[in-house]
Amino acid sequence: MKTRSAKKDLILQEAAKLFREKGFGGTSMRDLAEKVGIEAASMYNHIRSKDEILEEICFGAGRKYDEQLSEIERQDINYPRKLELMIAFHVQMIIEDGAAVSVLNNDWKFLSAEKMTEFKTMRNAYEKHFAALLKQGMEQGFFKPMNVSIALFTILSALRWVELWYKPGRNVSKEDLAKDISALLMNGIKA
Amino acid sequence: MKTRSAKKDLILQEAAKLFREKGFGGTSMRDLAEKVGIEAASMYNHIRSKDEILEEICFGAGRKYDEQLSEIERQDINYPRKLELMIAFHVQMIIEDGAAVSVLNNDWKFLSAEKMTEFKTMRNAYEKHFAALLKQGMEQGFFKPMNVSIALFTILSALRWVELWYKPGRNVSKEDLAKDISALLMNGIKA
DNA sequence: TCAACTAACTAACGTTTGTTAGTATTTGTA
């Protein structure tokens, strides 16, 4: 299996942008082809189907999250630091590849039945690992004891809206953004 | 203007459920008609268009948020308490009318150009009022001084994923859910 | 009792959809 062609990468990239903007169902192959600069039919020299585009975007981005979580799990640092790194990574993903993250978050439900099962398995595994990180942090006294699921989803969802909110050109650097979100989640808002 | 017919309410309710499940573009009028129990064409005796359905769901739910925020602004209680009430209200909305909340959050981008402008205006006003609540809480020393926008969106987004995650029948009551989310956002996770 | 209204139906419309077939053109290599 050779390296993926540049044209296919372009198709996936433009597709992610359009899916974010208009949704998977709201984006036609002709819309997409126009952005890519070729005819709709010509895209089928590079991709198998519209479904395949969605799959590659979802699983491509998903894999990046998995890899980073594994990497951080492996490191010999304390749990608050691990959580900070994960938060910073989520922010970075959104800033560097926000369109793909948006598709991952919003359009996975249009995956075919079997791919959707596969996707959910991947996502469940990710959440389980992330939850374990919180749980161990609690057990070692770094975090307050609380419902792990609620803590997990409160954190993940707080990170999610960065994608809806962040616009390049706002007067907030990604470092400040990650720092303030970390601060609020770690220390709360109460003075 | 008389009261809205029961059939129209049924259409809106079933539409919200389908839009949540398959998206606005992914839901056909024939899908919807089947859930309602009549033919697609018959629905046009009750609604003007598919777009109108989306509008009524988005603005209907939006109005509820506006009203509750105004109500809480009016009350003579301190800012941490106001924030707690808003958090509890968001949780309640999701539990009581999760489908409409999902449409409000995810499908507003399929509104017609003019309705979308109107929607954004409504949403901006809501966010501005909510932000003012946080800002005043900071100025009075109840909350830590921090970037108000980031605090606002961290909180709103943390609440948003409740809709994606909450399933009736999980062993978490809506009171516990609101309490734990409040606790994490107000006091942080760090021990 | 009859006219008006409501709400359902069937049939069909013009578009748009994802995709395929068949063909031309460009590109890389011997």
Next chain:
DNA sequence: TACAAATACTAACAAACGTTAGTTAGTTGA
């Protein structure tokens, strides 16, 4: 330079889309 492969094109497909037209049965009010 010539052959082969990759990649583009045009044309068309069947299916699904939102919506309209025309009609029919049942209900309501005068």
